[in-house]
Structure formats: C-alpha cells, structure tokens
Amino acid sequence: MPVRKLTLEQLARVEGEGSLELSLQDGKVETARLKIFEPPRFFEALLRGRAFSEVPDIVARICGICPVAYQMSAVHALEHALGVSVGAPLRLLRRLLYCGEWIESHVLHIVMLHAPDFLGYPDVIAMAREHGAEVRRGLALKRAGNEILRVLGGREIHPVNVRVGGFYRLPTPSELGALRRTLEPAREAAIALLRWVARFPMPDYERDYEFVSLRHPSEYPMNEGQLVSNRGLSLAAEEFDSEFEESHLPHSTALYCALRRRGSYLVGPLARYNLNFDRLPASVQSLAREAGLGPACRNPFRSILVRAVEVVFACEEALRLLAAYEPPEAPSIPLPRAAGEGHACTEAPRGMLYHHYRLAADGTIQEARIVPPTSQNQASIEEDLRLLAESLLAEPEETLRERCEQAIRNYDPCISCSTHFLRLVIRRS
Numbered sequence: 001m002p003v004r005k006l007t008l009e010q011l012a013r014v015e016g017e018g019s020l021e022l023s024l025q026d027g028k029v030e031t032a033r034l035k036i037f038e039p040p041r042f043f044e045a046l047l048r049g050r051a052f053s054e055v056p057d058i059v060a061r062i063c064g065i066c067p068v069a070y071q072m073s074a075v076h077a078l079e080h081a082l083g084v085s086v087g088a089p090l091r092l093l094r095r096l097l098y099c100g101e102w103i104e105s106h107v108l109h110i111v112m113l114h115a116p117d118f119l120g121y122p123d124v125i126a127m128a129r130e131h132g133a134e135v136r137r138g139l140a141l142k143r144a145g146n147e148i149l150r151v152l153g154g155r156e157i158h159p160v161n162v163r164v165g166g167f168y169r170l171p172t173p174s175e176l177g178a179l180r181r182t183l184e185p186a187r188e189a190a191i192a193l194l195r196w197v198a199r200f201p202m203p204d205y206e207r208d209y210e211f212v213s214l215r216h217p218s219e220y221p222m223n224e225g226q227l228v229s230n231r232g233l234s235l236a237a238e239e240f241d242s243e244f245e246e247s248h249l250p251h252s253t254a255l256y257c258a259l260r261r262r263g264s265y266l267v268g269p270l271a272r273y274n275l276n277f278d279r280l281p282a283s284v285q286s287l288a289r290e291a292g293l294g295p296a297c298r299n300p301f302r303s304i305l306v307r308a309v310e311v312v313f314a315c316e317e318a319l320r321l322l323a324a325y326e327p328p329e330a331p332s333i334p335l336p337r338a339a340g341e342g343h344a345c346t347e348a349p350r351g352m353l354y355h356h357y358r359l360a361a362d363g364t365i366q367e368a369r370i371v372p373p374t375s376q377n378q379a380s381i382e383e384d385l386r387l388l389a390e391s392l393l394a395e396p397e398e399t400l401r402e403r404c405e406q407a408i409r410n411y412d413p414c415i416s417c418s419t420h421f422l423r424l425v426i427r428r429s
Contacts, residue, residue, distance in 0.1 A: 029386045031386070032382045044369060048366065050365050052081075052363050052364070052365060053164060056163060073354070074164075075162060077237075077342040077344035078359075082338065082359070096318055099317050100318070101148075101149065102349050104144075104145030107193070109307060110138070110307055111139075111193075114406075117402075118406075119131070134196055138193065140186070151171050167331045170331045176325065179318075183319050184319065186315050190314075191287060194311070203301045210229050210265040212271055213347065213351070223346050225345075230275060240356070243261075246375070257376040264380045266377060266380045268411065269310055274295075274296055287309065300411070301406070350377075350412050352373060384410070388404065
C-alpha cells in the first residue's frame, strides 16, 4: 500500500511542541511515537552552583500551571538533605497550598482543554456558546484555586513565598477567613462540575496499567508517602533509582522513565485514585460512586471524571485544613548549612514528581535531578496510542485523528508552557 500521511498542523489543547507518528503495516500499528522536539531547558544544570535557598524560586519557573509541585518536591528533598522537617502547622499550610494547585490545574484541564473533546467542540470558545454557565463555573473554580496560591504563595503564578524550612510570611487570620468564604461555594461548584462531567459520553477502552503513586498511612497523597504500585512496588523516595531508570530515545528531547523490570507505568489522577480510593473521605467516595466510578478505573478516557473527583476532594480538604489550622511560632524553622543528599516525591496534578539534590558543605547545589510526570508517562501514552489506533483502523482518518488527540489529552501532558503544537503523521505500507 502507498504511504499515507495525515498531518495536524496545530493542536491548541496540549502544552508544548511535539508530533505523533504512526507506522502501519499489514493492518497493524507497528510503532506509535510521541515525538517531543521542543528544546530542553536544562533546569538541572542551571541549579548547579546555586545556594539551596534559591532552588524553590528557580524550579517554580519550570511550569506556570503547576509551580507548587516543583516547589514542594524541592523543599522536601532539600530538607531531607539537611536532616530537618517542619512541624504540623507548616506542613498543613503546604498541603493547603497544594490543594490550590490541584484545583486550578485540574479545572483548567477539565473545562478548557478536555471537555470540548467529549462534547464535540473544536475548542472551549465554541463550547461556551452552548455551555456558557459551565465555563463560567469553571473559571470561578479556577479563581478559587488561584486565590489559595495568592494568599499562601504570594502570587498566583510562580509563587514567591515558599522557602526551604517553611514560608517567608504567614497568612493573616483575615486572609484565611476570606479563603474559607471563597472555598465554601467552590466546593458546591466542584460537585456540580463532577455531575456535569459524569454525563459525558465515554469511549469504551481499558488497559491493565501498572499504576504508580504515593500512598500515605492516613491521607490521600499530596506531599508525602511511600512510592507504591498495584503490582507490589513499595519504596521510599531515596530508593527511586533501584526500580526506575531514565533513557534517551532519538525521537524525543524528553527522557523516558520506565520501571527497570517491567517497562511502562502510569502516574497521575488515575493512578492516585486506584491506589488510594480508601483514603478519600466518605463524602467524596459517595460522590464518586454517584458519578459512576467504583474503587477501580482503568479507562484513561474516564480520567477527566477522576480529576473532577479530585477537585471536590481538594476543596473539601482545603476547608478541613483551614478549620484545623493553628499558627506556628514562626514562618520557618532554622536550617543548618552542611553537605547532604536528599530525595523527595510529591503528587503534582499530573502525577508523581521526583527531585534529588546533593549539597556541598557551603549549601550550594552540586547535583540536581528532576523527573516530571510527563516523562514518566511517555511510554504509556505511546502504548495507548498504538492500541487505540489499531482498534480504529477501519474508521475514517478524521475519526482516528480526533480519537488520538483525545487520548493524548487524557494525560494532560505538560510538554512545556509555551507554544502548543502537534503534528500527526501516519505512514502506511
């Protein structure tokens, strides 16, 4: 058969520059490559030689949508290197800050980026003509998440109030009271969002993923926990390299991360939900069941529904944390200046994020390593695309193209936070 090419010149609902290439032969998809060609930004090299105190502000610039994830992973890893830990009130504020990021990031993805796929619109602008109330509700919810970032982080984008050892400034009682008044209606809006998404038509597709996420003894995981999987993995962050390895493939400027013994795995909301359903409050579990979810979900297209469950959880958790808050004696704890090595994992909205730092005796960074969620999911995205495309080969190419785009957006991939570009090439022989 002659080679056929299907090219999509621009996709505005993923973050960054990349292309997808499918190679087909004898009615099968031989390879599916998510080709990330955006230039690497070398943040790890940029950190070398810097004081550890500079790290949270630098790594926040990796992403404008999930800067808190990078800051939280960094401060936990650096505190591990220094042999210190913050007390309960500061830990509570960090978790509250993370709630804000989960809300604003998840709602942006659900309403602005992914919902148009399920409802048959090319973009959110077209969708808003018939679903204006839902879009306005989404914008209000995102503002609630942003307000948490502003109050605790100092500003909504790239927060500046986070430091190793705590915060530069504590929120005032009046600021926290205003947050409570913002979050109470936000919780009801989040429940309405979940019920709206539950009505979306969902493609019938499942895969037997190896899910990987943090698991905490008593909490739905955000900042802390053991690394676990549904196939027996259980290790601390400092053991990351014993089970995971990164490699470079010629078609991507992003490193691939895989399990040494089993290959691809999945991180993100679907993994967290499957491994930690029992850690959700009973009220959130009940809403998840009402929306058609049980304790397990292996359909990546239903990840939009799981994200909506996590928005409800983040709103409820933020209100719980605000009610339990007692101000600490100081906004941060004293820090030694000594050589050390630290590791940490936290749960970014898109999935588990690993940081590793080695410090010199003067407190400067000698080595830095960051493994973001999208690099961990690359291999799984390609496997999804290969299996999905193979099941749709008899469909018109437009259907195949649209479903492959939607499948990529299931992961909310953060290729970068600048241009948005996807080129799709199908080669048939």
